[in-house]
Amino acid sequence: MVTDLADLPVDLVGLHRLPGDTGAPQRLLGGGRPSTGWTLRYDGYDPGREGLREVLCTLGNGYLATRGAAAECQADGVHYPGTYLSGLYNRLTTPIDGRLIEHEHLVNAPNWLPLRFRVADGDWFSPDTGHLIDHQLELDLRAGVLTRVLRWCDPSGRLTRVQQRRLVHLATPHIAALETTFTAENWSGGLQVCTGIDGGVVNANLPEDAPLTRAHLHTEQTRITDHDTILLTAVTTQSRIRIAVAARTRVRDGAGHDVPVSRAPHSGEASFVGQDLDLDLVEGRPVVVEKVAAIATSRDPAISEPASAVCTALGRAGDFFDLLVTHERAWQRLWDLFDLTLDADDEVTLALRLHTFHLLQALSPHTAQLDAGVPARGLHGEGYHGHVFWDEMFVFPVFNLRMPSLSRALLLYRWRRLEQARHAARTAGYRGAMFPWQSASDGREETPDELFDRRLGQWIPDFSHLQRHVGIAIAYDVWQYYQVTADVDFLAEYGAEMIIEIARFLTSIVAYDPVEERYGIAGIVGPDEYHTAYPGARDAGLRDNAYTNVMTAWVLRRALDVINLLTGHHCGLLWEQLGISEVETRLWEQVSRRMRVPFHDGVISQFDGYGQLAEFDFDAYRARYGDLVGIDAILRAQGMSPNQYQLSKQADVLMLLYLLSAEELRDLFARLGYDLDGPTIEATVRYYLARVAHGSSLSRIAHCWVQARADREQSWALFLQALRADLDDTRGGSTREGVHLGAMAGTVDLALRCYTGLETRDDTLYFHPLLPTQLHALHAELCYRGHWIVVDLDHVRLRLLLRPCQAAPIRVDVDGSVHFLTAGDQREFDLAR
Structure with missing residues (x-):
């Protein structure tokens, strides 16, 4: 050890x-360590890393999530006990320098956690001021349980052991629970516990948001509804969403028998409801305080009223042990679908499981019942204000192949905001649908015009909204979902409409150059994000970003494919509903063959003119600053800009090779009239690998x-x-x-699809495995067109087992050899070294 x-x-x-x-x-x-292949453990208490541990020890169920903060602590710069509900937003305005800044945030909901304690004649315990003897956090990924054990010595020398177990119930989305066991080790006497609900929380997780208005909640009522139950209701200040939180606190002895205790209403704090419990501890005999909470909002389906709903939920909830049993069963069902078993180093296996765990806590079957998208920072904090970006492109592949019903539900978040995207396009003078770079409640553009630069201490312009490739990502997600599921009904009813409207938007922003006989796009920003304008230019935006242009051609081809695919099914209705004409489809065909792709020095240019930018001195800046994360802010502080340099925040041109196989990309370039040979691809990869800061x-x-x-x-x-x-x-x-x-989903996808060479295109399931040396073997189960397929792979062979079902046979291509497999088939393929 x-x-x-x-x-x-x-x-x-x-x-x-x-x-x-x-x-x-x-x-x-x-700083943690693996206790088992399923357990992450932190030894000791480290205030400087507490914020990180709170995030990594977050518990959630796709409806709600609560950070792994100490239950006795309030937000104070070290601790931040946030609770977030999927899709719950509120809009505020802040007057700054004579103007109003509007911002919509994922709301920090009323805190159900508070459980403070103190020896009867002492101060309330805090890990920051108390004399800690031991402190351990243990996150059990298999069970979805966070365990905290601490021992502290008060100024009188009394040693007390505290063990807490926490869960956010995976089977019942509105329920969370905290079990705290107190044991007096060398004393007997009184211990006071304050259990409560705090409605006075604000959104204060982001330092750069300090100048903004942050109070999103107004507490409506607080009351004690029963001898052991408290209730708080609040409403968001603008969206007027009502939130109710109820908590039931009971006390038992070590054998599980109820213990009568003195209770008194806690007073003195606004927007807080609680009870003070007086416990009698006897040396060596544990006393258990069990807190079960229920949370509901007026947005929830199948409820009458939030306060009534939480009281009903609490009445039906069992004790902590009962909840733990059903919670663990629900997690086991999810792990049966999503666990990716690796023969690799223990910490790699645990890290990948931890990524899977957090993905499933932010997005679960419960999310599918809500009108919610993929928050880029999960339900773990307030980063990016809880908004939905193109990051979902990295998330969908994991769910497409494991839980396609959830992918379908998440795509509907975009479809419900299609009319808003149409309105945005019309307002900007375009056709089709212009989806926002940042989306939240209603689908309007949430990207701020300005960001606060903490290094400079001032507001700076933000041109992120010019990233028009977000629509491309949505079209790609829809098409990939169809390729995995063959869900023609979804395509006909929802997906085709999104692809076609995105295709219309893209053709309305292209411009034709009669000299080159090519189409191009100007005034945009690519995935790189460091480059928003040409050096010295007054206006933001770049010409002919290669990624955007090439993927525009790809989307237009998919729009034509969708129309052909739906012919004889829903196509007539689609043409009538959307007003599609042959003139329009001929334009799609033409543009898809004549988009411009810039080159320089034998490589694909990130955008027109990229090769003329100055080279960046990577060595000098690394020697001075180490990691180049945040190099854009460093350059701004020095009076310079990334716009001057061949310096990329993240993959831009290389995103083409991430989304499309080399074969697809060569075919696409050939259709555009370009020869994309192997040496050009290799040179392009080398060129951009040497110029990336990995700022994303x-x-x-x-x-x-x-x-x-x-x-x-x-x-x-x-x-x-x-x-x-x-x-x-x-x-x-x-x-x-x-x-x-x-990024967490991306690592799972790397193991699942990249290293197995798994592709889903042309109605075929492709495998072209090439495991890294350090990854000895891999086991996974995946869902493809109604089949559950067991995949076992090592460096020598690939084994596929199709579980019995009624799905139609599928076409499988392994290293270029095509096979037709039916339900119940088991095949083994030797792999060429």
């Missing part, structure tokens, strides 16, 4: 060293994928760095604001 993960390094000897990679141990678990959490996902076949060792090193990003908080401390959900 080691006490520091740094003593248990991932062996990087012989790997191609990445820029800025010192070869130091990866510390994948951020998604960057290493795409680069890892691209390098999986060209350089497996470097791909694995990038994979480890992607695993590490949130778990060790390598992104400048931003993880305390929430996990990077797309």
Whole structure:
């Protein structure tokens, strides 16, 4: 057993060293250590890392999530006990420098956690001021339970052991529970416990939001509804969503028998309802305080009224043990679908499971019952204000192949906001649907015009809304969902309409150059985000971003494919409903063949003119600043801009190779009239790998994928760095604001699809495996067109087992050899080295 993960390094000897990679141990678990392949453990109390641990110990069920904060602590700069409900937003305005800034945030809901305690004649315990003897946190991923054990000594020398178990119920979405066991180790006497609900919370998780108005809630009522139950109701100030939280607190002895205790209403704090309980502790005899909470809102389906709903839910909820049993069963069912079993280093396996765990806590079958999208930072904090970005593109593949019904529900979040996207396009003078870069409640553009630069201490312009490729991502997500599921009904009723309207928008922003006889797009920003304008230009926007142009051609082809696919089914209705004409489809065909792709020096240019920018001195800046995360802010502080340099925040051109296979990309370029040969692809990859700062959490996902076949060792090193990003908080401390959900899903997808060479296109399931040396074997189950397929893969062979069912036979291509498999078939394929 080691006490520091740094003593248990991932062996990087012989790997191609990445820029800025010192070869130091990866510390994948951020100061934690694996207790088992399913358990993450933190020993000791570290105030400086408390925000990170709160995020990584968040518990959720897709409806609600609560950070792993100490129940006795309030938000104070070290602790931040946030609770978030999927899709619950509120809009505020803040007067700043004579103007109003409007912002919509995922709301920090009333805090159900508060459970403070003190020896009867002492101060309330705090881990920051109390004399801690021991402190341990243990997160059980298999069961979805967070256990905290501490021992503290008060000024009188009294030793008390406190053990807490916490869950957010996976089977019943409105329920959460906290069980606290107090044991007096060397004393007997009184212990006072305050159990409560705090409605006085604000959104204060983001330091850069300090100038903004942050109070999203107004407390309506607080009351004690029963001798052991308290209730708080609140309403959001603008969206007028009513939230009710009820909590029941009972006391039992170590044998599980009820213990009568004195209770008194807690007073003195606004927007707080609670009870003070007086316990009698006897040395060595544990006393258990059990708190079960219920949360509901007026947005929830199948309820009459939130306060009534939570009281009913509490009345039906069993005790902590009963809840634990059904909770663990629900998690087991999810793990049966989603666990990806690896034969690799223990910390790699645990880190990947931890990523899967947090993905499933933010998005679960309960999410499918709501009108909610994919929050880029999960339900773990207030990063990005809880908004929905294109990060969902990295999330959908995991659910497409495991729980396609959830993918379908999440795509409907976009479809319900299609009319808002149409309105945005019309207002801007375009046709079709212009989806926002940042989306929240109603689908309007939530990207702020300005951001607060903490380094400069001032507001700076934000041009992120010019990233028109978000519509491309939505079209891609719809098409990939169809390729996996063959869900023609979804395509006909929802998906085709989105693809066609996005195609209309893209053709309305292109401009034709009669000299080159090509179409191009100007005034946009690509995935890179560091480049928003040409050096010295007055107006924002760039010309002919290669990723956007090429994927525009891809979307237009898919729009034509959708029409052909639905012919004889729903196509007539679709043409009539959307007013599609042959003139329009001919334009799609023409543009899809004549989009311009810029090149320079034998590589694809990120955008027109990228090759003329100055080279960036990576070595000098790394020597001075280390990691280049936040290099844009550093340059601004020096009076410069990333716009001046060949410096990328994240994969841009290389995103093409992430989304499309080399074969698809060559075919697409050939259709556009360009020859994309192997040497050009290789040169392009080398060029951009040398010029990326990895300023985005998604960057290493795409680069890892691209390098999986060209350089497996470097791909694995990038994979480890992607695993590490949130778990060790390598992104400048931003993880305390929430996990990077797309990046976490991306690592799971890398193992599931990238290293197995799994593709779903042309009505075929492709496998082209090439495992990294460090990954010895892999086991997974996936859902493809109604079949559950068991996949077992090592470096020698691939085994596929189709479970018995009534689904139609499927076409499977393994390393170029085509096979037709039916339900119940089992095949083994030898792999060429």
